[in-house]
Amino acid sequence: MCGRFAVTLPPEAMVNLFSAVPANDPPDVPNYNVCPTNSVHVVTSDDGSRRLQAMRWGFLPHWYKTPNDGPLLINARAETIAEKPAFRAACRERRCLIPATGFYEWTKDGEGNRLPWYISHEDGSPLVFAGVWQAWDKGETPLVTCAIVTTAAEGAMKEIHHRMPVTVDEENWPLWLGEDGKGAAVLMQEPPSDGFRIYRVDRAVNSNRARGPELIEPIE
Template identity: 35%
Template sequence: MCARFSLTETPEDVEAYLALMELEPFPPRYNIAPTQPILMVVAGETPPPGSNRPDRRALLVRWGFIPGWVKDTANYPLMINARSETAIEKTSFKVAMRHRRALIPASGFYEWRRDGKRKSQAYWVRPRNGGIVAFAGLYEPWANAEGSEMDTGAILTTNASEDLRFIHDRMPVIIEQKDFARWLDCKTQEPRHVAELMKPAQADFFEAIPVSDKVNKFSNTGPEIQERFIETMVEPKKTTRGKSPEPDNQMKLF
């Protein structure tokens, strides 16, 4: 799954990578968490006059997909991910898979290697050669009973690539730049036409860097959460063979 990710490239880099005409300035975001706004890119209606660039729009979307038919979200689960293998048939996602596919620019994502039920070690997973990646996403407009509207979205996931399975068995679907147009084309490309794009990334495309548990708190938003974590080992005290170790000062009264 993907429960945290990062986007630290400049708006100009994101514009160039996704062939956007213009993007509002935004600060680097090192720890993007569920329910926060995320940047999604969707297909527009027609190419801008005189432009060779495709017509693509940037949206700010709440990370947490809510199907349009949901009336009350109080007891509805927070759906930040959608399994690519079942999204085409699943009631919650099948309409969005047909009509509202999106790209989510990212610098990488965080994942935790679990030891039983406990999160044991966090990893910052980023492209080995740096740069931006585009997650496959779905978005859905939702309105509450009072008529207030917002766009919501989820990240599509797939089986983890072989080199990342030691951390987790799932990862975000990565859409390659050459496939952007096909993925976003919901007019002529049905879900079955783009199903082969929802596959694990190539082995060695990403590198996994162990990081500290600072990333666990969404209030930690600085670049230090991506620093490599090096566990400090405490050397045991040496003792003289045949003699009892000297008691520490806390046990000395005189």
Template identity: 40%
Template sequence: MCGRYALYGPHSRLREQFGVDLAELRERFNIAPTQEAPVVRAGADGEPELIDARWGLLPSWVKEPGKLAQPINAKIETAGEKPMFRHAFKRSRVLVPASGFYEWVPLAGYKQPYFIRPAGGDSLFGFGGLLEHWDGPEGKLLTFAILTTAANDLMRPIHERMPVIIQPQDYGAWLDPGVTDAQLVRELAREYPVGAMEAYPVSRAVGNPRAQDPGLIEKIAV
């Protein structure tokens, strides 16, 4: 599962890693469901473009949004077959830039959050995501979900699931709407290398979605 993540640092990282540009990156240390966040999709010319979308998938065919759960995650193993996700899985995949994500470990009487980021903290993850649009009374709403996969060896002591993290050499194929074979898509979501990421405990204040302090990503002793 992935229920909170962060995006911060110099905006040049987006250009260098994803080939998109942004005049200024608003640093966010606690992105939560229902909030808008930047995602990268293939533009009309095939080149990557950065757009904002709301976290919580709402497919175009939904008639009454209030009566349907709007999932923030989708399992890579089954997303290609489930009606909620299968169109986006084939035709509308995105990358979700992230400086890191949070996960909680149950301890005696409380849950201890951990921050998981690229090793060294000087680059970004590109989560595999699904993008949908919904036409409502106030216009088109873009929404997304983050795909999850089985935990690798670093994540397994923390949680059994983790975000799908696409490796940079696979960004083009991942975003390509012409790549529709479900098995090939799943192969692009292969296990992320343990040595390319690190995890450490952080403040429990991250549990409050209104918290946005840079201190949320600082390592603490437990």
């Protein structure tokens, strides 16, 4: 799964990276501890015109009467996304890209303490997660929400967690966004990249109130 991540790219850099038009409500960055229900940067495409906008991380299906009407859907499994009622329409019609600098996963020691690990590209380049999005308008304030697509972990990641985000390489962004027609499902079936740097970080990140660049500093 993916339950926390970090974003350090300035909005201007994201606009240039994706050749996107920025919206007027970008989330604050850098954010070294992006948590569920936070506002995150998301790239969408409408007839080939890309937009960088803010969405709530935590997908709300159209039948939820309130944001707390069911489970918090921050992830969507690649293996079942096309079948699940919550995600199947979004998988066909509302795919998006979610940029990140890295993400966190946890193991446990012999005493049951949660030990955080930080995962990023070895070369320092941004991660781009496959996502799906949904507009939800059942409350007083309409929300645009998203979830990160996950797949089975491979390589060194398997030692940390059995799931990981689906990452999309730049040459495949048009396919995932629907700009290159149909066939995006193949991107969820490709083996995950093994070009990751993985290291332990301080347990301070276990708190959703923790902030600051020290959260991604490696520890012995």
